[in-house]
Structures are given as structure tokens and as C-alpha cells.
Amino acid sequence: MDISPPSQQALKLNWQAFQNLGARALALLVLAVAAAVLLGWIAAIPTITRFADDFPAMVFNTALFFALLSLGLICDRHVVFGFCSKITGTIVFVLSALTLLQYWLDMSFGIDEWFWSDDSVDPLSLRSSPSTCWTFMLLSGLMMVGSILRRHSHNLVIALIILGALTPTTGAVIYIYDYSDLAKVDAFSTMAIHTSVSFILLYMAVAMGIGRRNGADYYPDDGPGFRQFRRLILPTLFIPLGTGAVLHQLVNQEYLTASFGLAIMASGFCLTIVSVLLWNSRREDEWFDSMNQEIEARVGAQSQLTMLLDTISKGVLFVGRDGKIKLANDGASQLFEFPVEYLQGRHIRELLASSAHESFDKHFDHFINCQNRTHYTHQPFRISARNASGDEFPVLASVGYLSEAKDNGFGVLLLNGEMIERQMEQLRHKVRTDHLTLVGNRSSFDARMDELNAYGARSEQAVALIMVDIDHFKKVNDRFGHAAGDSILSDFAREVEDSLRYSDSLYRYGGEEFVIVTIGASLPHVRMLAERIRMRVESYPFPYKTKTIHITCSLGVAVRLPEETLEHCLERADNSLFVAKNTGRNRVVVNERHDMN
Secondary structure (H helix, E strand, C coil): CCCCCHHHHHHHHHHHHHHHHHHHHHHHHHHHHHHHHHHHHHCCCHHHHECCCCCCECCHHHHHHHHHHHHHHHHCCCCCCCHHHHHHHHHHHHHHHHHHHHHHHCCCCCHHHHHCCCCCCCHHHHCCCHHHHHHHHHHHHHHHHHHHHHHHCHHHHHHHHHHHHHHHHHHHHHHHHCHHHHHCCCCCCCCCHHHHHHHHHHHHHHHHHHCEECCEECCCCCCHHHHHHHHHHHHHHHHHHHHHHHHHHHHHCCCCCHHHHHHHHHHHHHHHHHHHHHHHHHHHHHHHHHHHHHHHHHHHHHHHHHHHHHCCCCEEEEECCCCEEEEECHHHHHHHCCCHHHHCCCEHHHHECHHHHHHHHHHHHHHHHCCCCCCCCCCCEEEEEECCCCCEEEEEEEEEECCCCCCCCEEEEEEEHHHHHHHHHHHHHHHCECCCCCCECHHHHHHHHHHHHHHCCHHHCCEEEEEEEECCHHHHHHHHCHHHHHHHHHHHHHHHHHCCCCCCEEEEEECCEEEEEEECCCHHHHHHHHHHHHHHHHHCCEEECCEEECCCEEEEEEECCCCCCHHHHHHHHHHHHHHHHHCCCCCEEEECCCCCC
């Protein structure tokens, strides 16, 4: 798990913004130069088309190609990889290839005159130089297929950028020393100084854009190699170039001989390299010391975090965006029966049952790509997991999004679903069970009535209710005490329950009153069941300490009639019980009518 400080994340974002802004700024600068040159040709102002009177001018075609490429870079949302870059790159590549082919075949296709026609000048003076055409082809080719090449080998992309920038850099350096030497080479003879500089700027823009991938860094800007490159590029380039230019002028003015100037140049270059390396070494030592301190802080923080996680009895996993487990605690180890070392580095799918893979992949991908995770964060869900023995078991999981982590990972809290379900079942049983008689209580009876009302009996089977009341129970409490009454209630419930079928259920309705729910029995069978219960209670000697207590009970029976509610049926059963108690007790009364009388 990454615990890097937020300041590093901010610096990284700033560098990404600098890359994007820098690429567009360079392209905009080239566009301004190209527009000025085009204006000079159109308005017939030669001074705008050349850097100096004795320097060659940037031809119309070259300025037009620069304008197209820079516009393509500016208009795209992602520099170098957008539609505009590919379109303008393709146009310039084809036209540059045709122009270069004219040189090789020593003929004219009319391309030069097509863009700009001037009968007073030689058509060759309107044509871009071979080196310019070659450089345009390489640059536009990178804009066309740079994204494809980058996916296969970024080293090849870097090599092509360096190769393409070599030609204009050579031309610019020769301009600094002596332009007359450039004019002696046919391939470079008509390359203008601002053509070379524009090429260098565009290659820098492409390098910045190709170093990004959909707005993210492609080259690790915080890596040691790229960091040293940024640090050494300026001194190793500009110090030798500046020194060479000064020495060249001193030799031309005969203040120094050529051999002496060359010796100074060589020694100065070596001295520059040694100084830059020493300076870079000192900076690397400072960076290494700061990294050691940061690593020690991270190790300490991670040790404290691990100790804290191990105090949590529940399973905790830290999972990266790739689905691999970065950190696990002892609770997760006990849950899955795997060592902590085994869990770390594994994909979380390996801990899930195969039947849960498809559902997990769907939800995991949606969670990663979802912009608003508030609805999903910390919402527990059930999923099937697999332990070291291969046994599947349910798990309750809660996921939290860690936006501070480097890869924006997730924290997962895991609870054993079997244990939770057992605890919930025990809790439900406890809530719906009478603690004295261990049969269903009034709440459980109400739930059963709601269930029967909502779904009905299976296959339209008959539903019958039997109300049972212990006769003269108050006298038992008064004579033998409440402890004896509690003992009789418990034994009474057991005797009645032993008389029932598996599909029948007994509930304590209140005090010494009970209710029996039977499913699928006809009225004669229900009458026989009630009579059997009455006779069993009457003949059973209820023991209490050294005494034997005999009791009787009264029962009221009602079978639900068609289109009758269970509440109405219960009232009829209760009315039958009332009749049984008022007509001598210890008897069964059946209400077969729809009325209450």
C-alpha cells in the first residue's frame, strides 16, 4: 500500500500539466513563425521570409507544412494521438515524400508551383531542400503512427525522435559557426535557420506529447533515469555549443590558432562533463538520503498499520486496481485458512468460489470505473468465498475506496457469513421463542398468520386453529406457588407439542393460553387431535418437587372457511374456547359455522 505524501502527487500532476502546456506552447510558437513567413510570401515582403539578408528564406511549402503540423498538435485534445495530428501528418508525409521523389528522379511533378507560382524565379528555389523533406517525413510519420509504435517499443520512438531532430540540430549548429559551410552541402543549402529551429521546437512538442498517454505519464517523470536526463540535458548541450561558437570567432579573428582553439574546446568539453557529473552525483546523494528517510518513515508507518490491523479480529484486505492483494491481516488469514504471506500478491478472485467470479468481475469493474462511488462504498454485500480446503462459505464484504493510495486501491472488510447467519438465526429464534416453554411466542404466531395470509396454505390445504387454555391455572399458582406454575407450563407445552404432527406448530398466546396451527387436516382429524391432547393432559401426572399435580385443559376448534380470513377464524376458535370453559371445562368445542355464536 502506497502512503506517499500528497505533495508528491501534486508535483506529479504539475509536471503532467507542464508537459501538456509546453507541447501546445511550442506548437503555437511554430505556428506563429509559419504564419509570418506565409504572410511575407503573400504580401511580397522578402524580409519576413528570411532571418537575415544573406541567409536563405523559408520557402512557401515549408511554411505551409509547419502550419499544418502545428495546427494538428494544437487542435487535438491529446497531443500527437488525436485525429487532427493523424490527418495533418498524413498530408505532410505524402507531399514531402513526393517532393523528395522529385529530387531523386530529377524531374518536377508541379507540386512546388501548385502551392506557390512565380514565373520570375527558378522553381527549384520554391522547393523544400532534401533534408527538410526527410525531416518532415519523419516528423509527420511520428504523428501518424506514434501511438502504435509506442505500444510496441518506446525505445524505437525515442530513437526516431533523436534521428529526426539530428538533421535540424546539425543545420542550426552550422549556422552558429559559419553559414558558408552549410551552403556547400546540397541537402542543406536551402535550409533556413528558422526552418531548423522550427523543426527542433516541433520535435520537442512531439516528444512531450508522446511521453503522455491519455493525459497520464508514459515515461516515469519521477524515475532516476528521467530525473538525471532533465538535470543534465541543458549543461551538456549549451555549454559546449556556446564555448564552440566563442572559440570559432576567436580563431576567425586570429586571436587563437585553430589547434589551440581545438585544444581549448576538447579540454573545456571534458571539464564540463566532469563538473556536470560531480554536480549530478551530489544531487543524487541528496536524493538518496531523502529517499532513505522516506523509506524508513514508510516502513515504520506500515509496521504500525500492520500491528493495528492484526488487532482487528475481522478480515481486512487492501486490494489494488488490478485486483491483487497488497496487504492482509491475521483475521483474513484465519478466515481463508491461508498464511498472510500467501494472500499478499494473490488476485482476490483466487479466494472466491468459481460461481462468484462472473458476478465479482462485473461489480469490481463497475466499482473501478464508476465516477461516484458513494452509493457503493461501505455497502455490505454477500459473496461466496473459498478457503484453503476448497470449501465454499458465505462472506459479508464491505468495500472502501482509498483515494490517497498511489493506485487508488480499495480496503475490504470481510466477515464470516456462516457465523453471521448462525448468529442471526439464533437471534431470530430467541426473539420469536417463549423463554419459559420454548415454543413460539405471540410474535412468532403473528408472523405465521401473516405468512399464511400472504401466501396461503400449499395446494389449497385446509388451515385449522385450536385454542388451548389450562383449567383453573390461577388456583395452581395460589396453592403451589408461581415456580410450580412455571414448571407446569413448561411440561404442558412439551406434552402438547409431542402430540402434534411435524407440520403442526404450537405457540404460547399469552399466560396459560396456547394456540395450535394445523395445515391440511380435515375437521374430523382436527377434532380427534384436540380430543387426544385433552385426554393426554388429563391423564398426565405433572411432577413438581415431591408432589404430583393433575390438571385439565379446554380447547376451542375452528377450521378456516372459504373466503374467510385467519383473524376471523381465530375469533371463532376463541369463541369455542369460551363455550368450553363455560360449559364445565375439560372439553373440546368445535365451531363449524361462520358466525361467532
